[in-house]
Amino acid sequence: MSETTRNGATPLVQLAPDAMTPIPRGPLPILPSRPSKMIDLTVDGRAVSVPEGATLIEATRRLSIDTPTLCFLENLTPVNVCRICVVELEGSRALVPSCSRKAEAGMKVLTDSERVRLSRRMVLELLASSVDVSTAPQFQEYMRRYGAHPERFGAAAAPANEGERDAAVPGRHHTGHGHSAATAASVAQPVKVDNDLYVRDYGKCILCYKCVEACGEDAQNTFAIAVAGRGFDARISTEYNVPLTESACVYCGNCIGVCPTGALMFKSEFDMRAAGTWNETAQTQTNTICPYCGVGCTLTVHVQADKIVKVTSPMEQPVTNGHLCIKGRFGWEWVNQR
Amino acid sequence: MDLHFTSEQATPQEQAIVDAQVARMRGDIPQRSYLLPVLIAIQQRVGWISPGGLNYASNVLGVPPADVYGVADFYALLSTKAQALNVAHICDDIACANRGGAALCAAMEAALGPAGAGEATTWHHSPCLGLCEHAPAALVARAGETASSMLLPRATTGPLLAILAGAEPVRLPIETSLPQFGDASLKLLRRIGHVDPFSLTDYERSGGFAALRRAFEMGADAVMREVEASKLAGRGGAAFPAGAKWRSVLANPGPRYLVCNADESEPGTFKDRAVMEGDPYAVIEAMILAAFTTGCELGFLYLRGEYPLAHQYLSYAIEQCRAQDWLGANIQGSGFLFDIELRSGAGAYICGEETAMLNSIEGYRGEPRNKPPFPTQVGLFGKPTVINNVETLINIPGIVLEGGAAYAAIGTERSTGTKLYCVSGDVSRPGVYEAAFGITLRELLTLAGGVVGNLQAVLLGGAAGGFVTPEQLDTPLTFEGCRTAGATLGSAVVMPFNDQTDLRQVLLRIAAFFRDESCGQCVPCRVGVVRQQELLQRLSASAPIGDVASERALLKELGQAMRDASICALGHTASSAAESALSKFAIFQPR
Incomplete structure (x- = not known):
């Protein structure tokens, strides 16, 4: 290993890499100096210190407070759109999203006040009254925790026909004519099945933006999908809603990896669920290293009845933070050919 | 970037449209910020954004096609489907x-x-x-x-x-929008109807650019002190002190940008349109003054897409100012460099929200950003940015010429200067009125010829505002006075409704407005405004879930969550008109 950096200077401090840090080829970069300044704040009356630059959610986690999140993921840039992680900050008129609000010295934060609980419950009720959350166990756990009753907004309106939501025009006036006000509008619609690897069931989409981020700058840099439309008609879409097979999609499946509700699902899992054979309690999960190339991504192989049913990757794994490529994610069908 | 495209090709016409837009791009800002101008140009000439045209624009600007589609599909005045010309x-x-x-x-x-x-x-x-x-x-x-x-x-x-x-x-003629036309006491409106909006000569003859000349003599520091002394509060709705905003921008390292918010679209608001159609050079001069004081080299004038006449005047005025050395590298030999980019909106109320406007200018969907950081620190292209409403800015020349103290002496202690009020609805002489802060609602309605019919309610502040009752007519139309009355001055919408108006229909239209205009980014607003509309529809149809009281309780919870947990002011205020109406009028009582 070289003693000098790329520009030839001798580094002042050469920190030894810890076991979790991948050893790069070539000279070691100078690791950024560890943040020395700590920020002191109060969360639910308890003092806590976090490094400068840390967010409020990190402060709550240091105190073992379980802050609910939907659109937040450690390996993605916070978009703070779901608003379930909001907390009450003394001096702030509105609640603030803990996933992205930076901690500042002297902040006084409440994570379980009446206002916080109301907003969290309302976020859950608004989503659950408009989106199918049946394959989102964590979401259902949050609903129990906050006592959410989405049914108080009325029975769900009839599902949209195929392509109907994709054809919505922004700003085009919803007078409410033509549908009964006694029903609650929802995003229910037919599943999009346009390839053999994964399905897009946007009736389960809570519009957390995670798939767009994973497809774009936060992981894959493919940009096959974006948020289109506006308001309640906003949706994840390819350009002009073309099938994935005509889009820029490279089938890395990183969108599936980050989807919190099962809206994006392996075709294998989707078909087994449809057939009634999907049974997670009968599945094993085994970590291994992807055999395809030298990057060395960790694969978690989900096996049911001696067959691989899907492959995920742990977000904590340091090589690609849970992101994979098409080979690691989907290149296991041949194993099942026995 | 390696982009993937569908097989659709642009027509020669579409290519020419995009190329013409690309030819006028500045080199010093990201080219993505020309995405909306390119899409608007295609829309205007071709009538819609075709897949081929989108592919071409996407390729030329280096923005992925799915991303371009997401932007095109955000604006009501752009169509992603073939439609009538x-x-x-x-x-x-x-x-x-x-x-x-x-x-x-x-x-x-x-x-x-x-x-x-x-x-x-x-x-x-x-x-x-x-x-x-x-x-x-x-x-x-x-x-x-x-x-x-x-x-x-x-x-x-x-x-x-x-x-x-x-x-x-x-x-x-524009004076038909100003019932006070000819009144010698008008300040902000004094030129409108008296000058040719195209004529720079007219503008200079009527006192135009005197303030800028004076500012160049005084220096930026002195102008800043006068603006602070004036206690000028922002006129876009939030009433933030302009001096404090400017000071904050100046405290951050450049490059800095100036954005003039001319995306006036709060229902019932038309004051900025009247100013831009009647006195466009005043907006330009005020922008130069603001830029000079805060050290901005480039300004963006973001004009709502529904104001074509204002666009024509402003675009001509900018050209004239460039030709006559009022914009450019060394304005009137002062050594100050400043230019203005005129940008159009394309049908999105949300883009009037300052951070949504920044995203729109940058070529992204007009979705508001989370604050902090505030635009004064991290604004347009990530740089410190002054964002002021048209009306806020046109107060600056008067402050420079007459001094901040003299300005602060007009109006009340906390609401200084004169204010433009947008009076419409059931009133004899609707129009833009200028009055010193402190005028009461009753006085303003009298000035406007009185209410037609028997007054039932007055909507203050537009769809994002609230109602006041006939008993509250002595409310002073100041920021603090309206707040005390349980309403908001907002963008100074004053809309009386007589007793022939079905307030339920007004509330339903406001609810539909918010549903149509929510950007859809955050959950409380995206779904909340839909649930609010459904709830009001149930009440109007006398078909509540539970009873009227339980529906009112539900609306209160919805409003609380939207105020507390939405990202921006659209969600924060989406329930205020409905909540104020329900608390003040017995409009949904069981029959």
């Missing part, structure tokens, strides 16, 4: 609906078929077009090689159909 947008919002707007929609339906149908000519319902003093308003967009669009006052069926077919509209 000639389109009428008919306002059926709260000021127009009862003054012929709803009837005009019905007439259009009879003549052209349902909204959106029609091969060559079609029509759509529109949110407020900012022409409330001449209700009903319509916006006509005729696409093609000789594209044109125009805002029509007092629209009626016959002439509207003729204009859709190519006839030229009749314009009302």
Whole structure:
């Protein structure tokens, strides 16, 4: 290993890499100096210190407070759109999203006040009254925790026909004519099945933006999908809603990896669920290293009845933070050919 | 970036349109910020954003096609589906609906078929077009090689159909929007109707650019001190002190940008339109003053897409100012460098929210950003940015010439200066009024010729505002006075409704407005405004879930969550009109 950096200077401090840090080829970069300044704040009356630059959610986690999140993921840039992680900050008129609000010295934060609980419950009720959350166990756990009753907004309106939501025009006036006000509008619609690897069931989409981020700058840099439309008609879409097979999609499946509700699902899992054979309690999960190339991504192989049913990757794994490529994610069908 | 495209190719026409836009790009800002201008140009000439045209624009600007589609599909005035070339947008919002707007929609339906149908000519319902003093308003967009669009006052069926077919509209002189026209005490409105909006000479002869010359003599520090002394508060709705905002921007390292928020679209608001159509050079001078004081080299004037006449005047005024050395590298030999980019919106109320506006200028969907960081620190292209409303800015020349202290002596202790009020609805002489802060609601309504019929309620602040009762007419129309009355001055909408108005219909229209205009980014607003609309529909139909009391409790919870947990002011205020109406009027009592 070289003693000098790329520009030839001798580094002042050469920190030894810890076991979790991948050893790069070539000279070691100078690791950024560890943040020395700590920020002191109060969360639910308890003092806590976090490094400068840390967010409020990190402060709550240091105190073992379980802050609910939907659109937040450690390996993605916070978009703070779901608003379930909001907390009450003394001096702030509105609640603030803990996933992205930076901690500042002297902040006084409440994570379980009446206002916080109301907003969290309302976020859950608004989503659950408009989106199918049946394959989102964590979401259902949050609903129990906050006592959410989405049914108080009325029975769900009839599902949209195929392509109907994709054809919505922004700003085009919803007078409410033509549908009964006694029903609650929802995003229910037919599943999009346009390839053999994964399905897009946007009736389960809570519009957390995670798939767009994973497809774009936060992981894959493919940009096959974006948020289109506006308001309640906003949706994840390819350009002009073309099938994935005509889009820029490279089938890395990183969108599936980050989807919190099962809206994006392996075709294998989707078909087994449809057939009634999907049974997670009968599945094993085994970590291994992807055999395809030298990057060395960790694969978690989900096996049911001696067959691989899907492959995920742990977000904590340091090589690609849970992101994979098409080979690691989907290149296991041949194993099942026995 | 390696982009993937579908097989659709652009026509030579589409290529030429995009290329012409690209040819005028500045080199010092990211080229993505030309995405919306490119899309608008395609829309105006071709009538829609075709897959081939989108692919070409995407390739030239280096923005992925799915991303471009997401942007194009965000704006109401852009169409991602082939549609008729000639389109009428008919306002059926709260000021127009009862003054012929709803009837005009019905007439259009009879003549052209349902909204959106029609091969060559079609029509759509529109949110407020900012022409409330001449209700009903319509916006006509005729696409093609000789594209044109125009805002029509007092629209009626016959002439509207003729204009859709190519006839030229009749314009009302701008002074018809100013009932106080000729009053010598007017300050902000003094030039409107007296000068030719095209003429720089007229502007200079009527005192134009005197303030800028004075500012160059005083120096930026002195101007800043006068603005702070004036206690000028922002006129866009939030009433933030302009001096504090400027000081904060100046404290951050450059480059800095200036954005003039001319995306006036709060229902019932039309003051900035009148200013831009009547005195466009005043807006330019005020922008130069603001930029000089805060050290900005480039300004963006973001004009709502529904104001074609203002666009024509402002665009000409900018050209004239460049030619006459009022914009450019060394303005009047002062050594100060500043230029203005005129940018159009494309039909999105949310883009009037300052951070949504920044995203829109940058070529992204007009979704608000989370604050902090505030635009004064991290604004346009990530740089410190001053964002001021048109009306806020046009107060600056007077402050420079007469001094901050003299300005602060006008109005009240906490609301200084004069204010432009947008008076429409059931009133004898609707229009833009200028009065010193402190005028009461009763006095303003009297100035406007009084209420037509028996007053039932007054909406203050627009759809994002609240109602006051006839008992509250002595409310001073100041920021603090309106707050005390349980309302908000907001963008100074003053809209009285008489007892012939069904307030339930007004609330339903406001609820539809928020549903149509929510950007959809955050959950509380995206779904909350839909649930609010459904709830009001149930109450209107006397079909509550539970009873009226439980529905009111539900609305209160919805409002609380939208105020507390939404990202921006749209969600924060989406329930305020409904909540104020329900608390003050017995409109949904069981029959």
